[in-house]
Amino acid sequence: MTDPHYILEYMSENDLRYFQVANNFNRDVVSSFNDRSLEEGIDKMRKFLSKNTGFHRIKLYSSNDLRANGVPKQEPQVFEVSITGKEFDPPKEESPISGYGVNPSYPSAGGIIGVEQYLNKHEENATLREKIKGLELEIQYLRDQHNREIERLRSDHETALKAAKDSNQMFSQGLGMLMQRMGVGE
Numbered sequence: 741m742t743d744p745h746y747i748l749e750y751m752s753e754n755d756l757r758y759f760q761v762a763n764n765f766n767r768d769v770v771s772s773f774n775d776r777s778l779e780e781g782i783d784k785m786r787k788f789l790s791k792n793t794g795f796h797r798i799k800l801y802s803s804n805d806l807r808a809n810g811v812p813k814q815e816p817q818v819f820e821v822s823i824t825g826k827e828f829d830p831p832k833e834e835s836p837i838s839g840y841g842v843n844p845s846y847p848s849a850g851g852i853i854g855v856e857q858y859l860n861k862h863e864e865n866a867t868l869r870e871k872i873k874g875l876e877l878e879i880q881y882l883r884d885q886h887n888r889e890i891e892r893l894r895s896d897h898e899t900a901l902k903a904a905k906d907s908n909q910m911f912s913q914g915l916g917m918l919m920q921r922m923g924v925g926e
Contacts, residue, residue, distance in 0.1 A: 741859065742819040744789045744827045747798060748782055756800035756817060757781030761788060764795040773804040773812070793825040795862075822859065 751757070757778045761770040772784055785798075799816035806812055 741795075741822045744821055744823060747789070747800075747819050747821060748786055750817075750819075751782050751785060751800060752778065754800075754802070754817070756802050758801040758804045758812075759785060760799040760801075760812075760816070762797040762799070764797075766797065769796070773801075773806060775804065789821075789823055789827065790825070793823050795820070795822050797821075 751759075755778055757776060758773050758781065759770075760768055760772070763769050770788055772781070776784075798819045798821060800819070801812055801814050801816055803814055804812075805814065
């Protein structure tokens with residue numbers, strides 16, 4: 741994940757004033773291709789980054805040339821960012837431990853979850869979803885294979901049953917002919 745401050749710095753260094761922001765489902769949330777100065781583009785991006793949270797994909801462009809269908813002609817510079825909403829807050833002054841009560845700003849209190857831990861859980865969640873999808877596909881494959889095996893066994897059974905009926909019929913015909921020759925069957 742990219743730091744939001746780095747994105748703003750990269751925009752100013754490379755004169756990338758136009759941008760699109762997509763959410764974690766890759767759907768465009770903000771699209772900004774109006775004529776503006778570089779400072780205005782950076783300010784608009786800073787406002788977006790400071791007022792939103794979550795995972796976003798930011799696509800930066802140096803020109804606002806669009807095709808007829810509204811898609812930019814230029815290939816973007818893409819960044820993925822995780823915004824907590826506190827990147828642009830002024831740093832808080834740490835108060836000394838007074839010994840009275842529990843101060844939730846200390847990690848020992850258990851009130852803080854680090855970004856790394858949050859991102860690791862997100863990655864773990866994604867890998868578990870991939871495993872689930874793989875297992876669902878394997879289940880579907882095994883079901884299809886099982887259905888094919890049942891059909892094959894059913895057709896084999898019908899063939900064997902038909903052959904048994906034919907042999908039974910031939911036996912009864914042979915027995916009938918034998919009894920007729922002996923004069924018993926009349």
